[in-house]
Amino acid sequence: MEKLAKRIIAIVIIAGLGVGGGLGAWFLFLAPGAGEYSWSSKDCPGAPSGISSDQIIKFGITGDVGEITGDGAWEGCYLAAKEINEAGGIKINDTTYYIGVTREDSDEANPNLVTSRGIAAAERLVYNKKVQFGIGGFRSEALLAYQEVFMDNEIIFINTGAATDVFCENVRSWYTRYKYFWRSMPINSSSLGEQIFNYLFRLIYVLNATYSGEIANVGIIYEDLTWTEDLVTGIEYYFGPYGPLPAYRNMLTANIPYDVTLTAADMLTHVNTLMAADCDIVIPIISAQGGLMLMQHYATLQPNFLVVGIDVQSQLDTFWTQTNGDCIYEIQMQSIHVTNKTPTTIPFWNAFRAEWGHDPLYTASGSYDALNFIVWAINETQSLQAYPTLTQKMETATKANILANPELFPSSVGGLGAYWPTTHDLVAGYPFGFTLFCQWQANATKVIMPSYNSVYIDSQLSNIGTLILPPWLITDWTT
Amino acid sequence: MLNLKIVKEKMNEFPSYLKSWVKTFTGSLTIFCLLILFVMPFLSANQSFTHVFLRQFSLAMIFAIFAASWDLLTGISGQISFGHAIFFGISGYICAYLIKYQSFPIWISIIISTVVAVFFGLAIGFPLLRLKGPYLALGTLAMSLILLKLFLMGSLADWLFGSEGISALPGLAATPVIEYFILFIFMILTFVILIQISKSKFGTILKSIRDDEVGSDASGINTTKYKIYAFMLSSFFAGLAGGFYALYIGAVNPTGNFGTVLSFFAILMASLGGLATISGAALGAFFFIFLEYALIEIGVVEIGNLAIDFGLYKFAIFAVILIVIIRFAEHGILKPLLERLKDLWDLLLGR
Numbered sequence: 001m002e003k004l005a006k007r008i009i010a011i012v013i014i015a016g017l018g019v020g021g022g023l024g025a026w027f028l029f030l031a032p033g034a035g036e037y038s039w040s041s042k043d044c045p046g047a048p049s050g051i052s053s054d055q056i057i058k059f060g061i062t063g064d065v066g067e068i069t070g071d072g073a074w075e076g077c078y079l080a081a082k083e084i085n086e087a088g089g090i091k092i093n094d095t096t097y098y099i100g101v102t103r104e105d106s107d108e109a110n111p112n113l114v115t116s117r118g119i120a121a122a123e124r125l126v127y128n129k130k131v132q133f134g135i136g137g138f139r140s141e142a143l144l145a146y147q148e149v150f151m152d153n154e155i156i157f158i159n160t161g162a163a164t165d166v167f168c169e170n171v172r173s174w175y176t177r178y179k180y181f182w183r184s185m186p187i188n189s190s191s192l193g194e195q196i197f198n199y200l201f202r203l204i205y206v207l208n209a210t211y212s213g214e215i216a217n218v219g220i221i222y223e224d225l226t227w228t229e230d231l232v233t234g235i236e237y238y239f240g241p242y243g244p245l246p247a248y249r250n251m252l253t254a255n256i257p258y259d260v261t262l263t264a265a266d267m268l269t270h271v272n273t274l275m276a277a278d279c280d281i282v283i284p285i286i287s288a289q290g291g292l293m294l295m296q297h298y299a300t301l302q303p304n305f306l307v308v309g310i311d312v313q314s315q316l317d318t319f320w321t322q323t324n325g326d327c328i329y330e331i332q333m334q335s336i337h338v339t340n341k342t343p344t345t346i347p348f349w350n351a352f353r354a355e356w357g358h359d360p361l362y363t364a365s366g367s368y369d370a371l372n373f374i375v376w377a378i379n380e381t382q383s384l385q386a387y388p389t390l391t392q393k394m395e396t397a398t399k400a401n402i403l404a405n406p407e408l409f410p411s412s413v414g415g416l417g418a419y420w421p422t423t424h425d426l427v428a429g430y431p432f433g434f435t436l437f438c439q440w441q442a443n444a445t446k447v448i449m450p451s452y453n454s455v456y457i458d459s460q461l462s463n464i465g466t467l468i469l470p471p472w473l474i475t476d477w478t479t
Numbered sequence: 480m481l482n483l484k485i486v487k488e489k490m491n492e493f494p495s496y497l498k499s500w501v502k503t504f505t506g507s508l509t510i511f512c513l514l515i516l517f518v519m520p521f522l523s524a525n526q527s528f529t530h531v532f533l534r535q536f537s538l539a540m541i542f543a544i545f546a547a548s549w550d551l552l553t554g555i556s557g558q559i560s561f562g563h564a565i566f567f568g569i570s571g572y573i574c575a576y577l578i579k580y581q582s583f584p585i586w587i588s589i590i591i592s593t594v595v596a597v598f599f600g601l602a603i604g605f606p607l608l609r610l611k612g613p614y615l616a617l618g619t620l621a622m623s624l625i626l627l628k629l630f631l632m633g634s635l636a637d638w639l640f641g642s643e644g645i646s647a648l649p650g651l652a653a654t655p656v657i658e659y660f661i662l663f664i665f666m667i668l669t670f671v672i673l674i675q676i677s678k679s680k681f682g683t684i685l686k687s688i689r690d691d692e693v694g695s696d697a698s699g700i701n702t703t704k705y706k707i708y709a710f711m712l713s714s715f716f717a718g719l720a721g722g723f724y725a726l727y728i729g730a731v732n733p734t735g736n737f738g739t740v741l742s743f744f745a746i747l748m749a750s751l752g753g754l755a756t757i758s759g760a761a762l763g764a765f766f767f768i769f770l771e772y773a774l775i776e777i778g779v780v781e782i783g784n785l786a787i788d789f790g791l792y793k794f795a796i797f798a799v800i801l802i803v804i805i806r807f808a809e810h811g812i813l814k815p816l817l818e819r820l821k822d823l824w825d826l827l828l829g830r
Contacts, residue, residue: 003829010826028776035527066791105775105790115728115735116538120531124775127530144646145730166643177647224631226643226732259628 037129039100045078046085047098056100057090057384059371060131062121062146063161064109068316069138069287069363073160075356076367077101077135083351084375092382099375102129108142109288111260118142122149131155132384135370138287138363140164140226151177156374156386156394158182160366163189163227168425175422179391182424184373185335185366185414187435189227191428192310193234195435195455196283196333200308201238202452203467204281211477219254219279219305221270221286221294228285231310232257235283253277260288267293275303280477283309284332291332292323299326304476306469307331308437317359320444328442329470333435335362335414337448339461341436348413362414369412373397376410395421399432430456441468504821509758516663520656529655537655539768540662541723544669545741546748546760548716553746554755555677556709557689558608559616562623563745565603566714568737569626570596570721575645575731585649589722596718597711604710608703611692623742630733644732651726662723666761669716673757676712685709686755717745751804753811762813770797 029035039053061077063070081099084090089098104121107114125131126149134150137143138161147167150157157180159167165188170178186192200218207215218239222228232255237243241250254277256270267290274282282305284294291311298307308331313319315334319327337359338349348368352360360368373394383389399418402409410417415434418427426433434456437449447465450458458464469477500506520533549563573592577583583591607618630639652658676682687695688702696702725731748767752759774793779786789796808815 006826007829010823014823014827029528029532030523032525034523034525035532036525111734112738112740113732113734114738114740115730115732116724119728120535120538120772120775123531123534128527130526141642141644141730141732141735144643144732145728145735148647148729164643170647174647224642226641229636229641229643259631 035128037102039102039129041098043100043102044085044098045082045101047089051098055089055095055097057097057133057375057378058100058102058129058131059133059135059374060125060129061101061103061367062106062108062118062125062134062136062143063103063138063363064107065103065105067109068313068361069109069161070103070105070136072361072363073136073138073367074101074103075352076160076360076364076369077371079348079352079355079364080368080371080375082355084372090375090379092378092384099371101371102131103136104129106136106142106146108137108139111288113139113141115142115145118146119149122146126150126153126155132386133374134158135160135367136363137162140167143167144226147181151180154180154386156180156182156390158184158367158370158374160185160370161363163187163192163231165189165230168420168423171424172422179424180386182370182373182394182419183426184370184412184417185362185426187426187428187433189230190234191433192333192435193231193238195428196231196235196309197238198454199437199451200281200283202454203308206452207477214477215280216251217253217277217279218251218281218283219256219274219277220252220283220309221254221256221258221274221290222284223260223286223288223290224257225260225287227287228257231285254279254282258290260290262290262293264293264296268297270294271297271301271303274305275301279303279305281305282307285310287312289313292319295323295327295330298330299323299328302470302472304473306473309333312361314440315359315361317444317446320440325444327440329440329468331437331439331449331467334438335435336360336365337436337438337446337463339436339448339463341415341431341434341461342411342413344411345413365414369410369414369417372410372412373417394419395424399427402432431460436461439465439467441465504824505817508817508820513667520659533655533659535768535772536765537659537662537727539765540659540666541720541727542744542748542768543666543761543764544716544723545720546745546752546764547669547673547757548713548720549745550749550754550757550760551673551676551716552709552713554749555682555689555757556685556706556713557692558706558709559612560619560713560742561616561739561746562619562621562742563713563717564737564739564741565619565623565626566596566599566717567721567724567741567745568623568630568731568733569599570718571725571731571736572630572639572645574722575648575725578648578726579645585651585726589719589726592722593715593718596714596721599718600711600714601707604707604714608706608710620739620742623737623739627733627737627739630737642733644730644735646730646732648726648729648731650729651723658727665719665723669719670758670761673716677755677757681705681708747801751801751811753813756811756813759811759813762816763811766812770800 039056041047041049041051061074063073078101081101085098089096104124106118106121108118134155134157137159140162143162163186168183171181204215220235222232239252254274291313311332314327314332336345377390377393381389381393397409397419398421402416402418416432418432438446439449441447448463449467450464552558552560570592573595574588577588603622610618631642652661684700684705692702748763749760752763774789774796777789779788
């Protein structure tokens, strides 16, 4: 009897496992429409409730969820979608559409990159969520792999975070495949390098005029990653023995690449190396937590150099608190700040702060511009066809056309949004894609530095402040 | 080493051997699982199933081959490797290079890259096998880090493609379903070969070296030779997985293909399933890939006012689950799982 009871229990358990597993698999993966995402008004910030999936233009955002770059891309897109939806959406052939935004975690900020995660994120966006447009990207190595999912499916994808030149070079060299790829932020690595050089060339000139030619040595410290390669090559050339600087030949006295997984002790060694190399200016090219460590050591050791360069985390207002104020005197590049780069920059800044409670990162302004750029093309063409309709319309946003008729094109927040029609890359240089040099000063204030008209025309921008040097540096340079 | 007479005898008695194996609990369960995997691609035609869900299966199969190769080296032979990504990465790079820059056909590229991985196994195994235990583990780890750094170096970018690597590679097959079946066949072949190796005289020698190297040496076994064979065999399958992975991703780069995290994936998957079982690696790989997939799919769960984003906290949840598994199944989940299922089956049959 006991044996029979056990047997019945076994049958029940096995049947339960089989039926449960089968039903679960059916509902999750096999039933018609299973696994597919159902779009609704909850994906459309600012849109009226009850709208159907057919009324939604679907944007997918790739990025590292929980990290500042990925969150920035999401926040920028969300705000753009909200503003468009609150204004009544967009009309295509008399039908009203709303902007839907969704995101997937590509885990690309992870120093231990697992490329398959980016691929999976892109595939979920394209096949599960059936997005019509893609925005995002940050880590070049990851984006190089997962951009192919968008290209395979002929979906327009705007990169808003990776600076590596190769992405847009692909558009030129293999247009038939990569014509759907665009970059709205940042300007490419080569242009970033050029703008750093232009600024430093002027800054060093001004400082030398004040401090009797004391500034002669430059050091670079950078993440050993794809996005820094072209930039470093440019800086090595400009400040190296064969660069265009007859007066300051061979200024580069330290060149430090490092692994993004570095520790505070590693960074301490690097700072000591920079000090031993007698650097006067150190150019960081950093996107991750290395910048935080650099500035902590900088405040403690008070080395005789000024930090001027790219430190992505320093773009956020939270960096002051994170470093406990150690970031003071750092001059770093950021795409926007409270200044009139374009007429929409300050309104965007304020709206972003009101929505999210913090400053926008470069990926945020880039994504905001990217979404508005696509919506502009949709509005103008009254079409959702990626190619040729939208692509060809977007290709009309050239430097010459925008200068001739700026009112015909969308107003970007990061600079006049002009693109090279053959590479789909953001045009670099004032008043298009240009970077602002901002310095952390006392009481957690961030001030836009004069570029001495090297990168931007100082008199054309509001809120330009004054450079403040660390007192120990003034002592060193004056004695 | 290879006795043709025994092989011939085995071939002759294969049908009856297969017959008796199918009748065992393990055999019938294996056939059942393989049947499920075989019919899987035909169950649904919707895009999200074939392009997302099925692709996860393909990824799991690649990692199953990789983890099994690590299990042969460490679980069976006792040669602890913390740098198995060396073979995985080098094969991926060679495969990508041959396809992209030499226009080699995909299959020729996979074969060549796998052979190159074997030579790497030989080249690395030879000096490293003088080390034992944790020192060997550290040696392999150091070797993988050296290769990672070498491939990352900007000054060598003209030869090794820098941190950007090689991208825009063609897929392994035209559709995810064909890709799935190719990987399915290769996974079965890998497991059949590795399990047969582990059960063969050669496998017994490897196990004896693992359990008592001095004793094996004293009984006349050339332990260095067998350890090098193990390294080469293991690197063959790791290389095969590396080639497939490069084509699955469509790109190779130093961090994504040589990263230490990949070596630890192999260790984790094989250990999760059960060390020295070979087939446990498959269970571990599928569990590993689908646990992450499930956590992302679950997404945000709202309990009252509390919203938990399983996708966001997937790594933390993953770690907790792993700790629980290690606590209650320290030798992996394969054996206890099979035992529980066997108990149920016996109960069902009234045994």
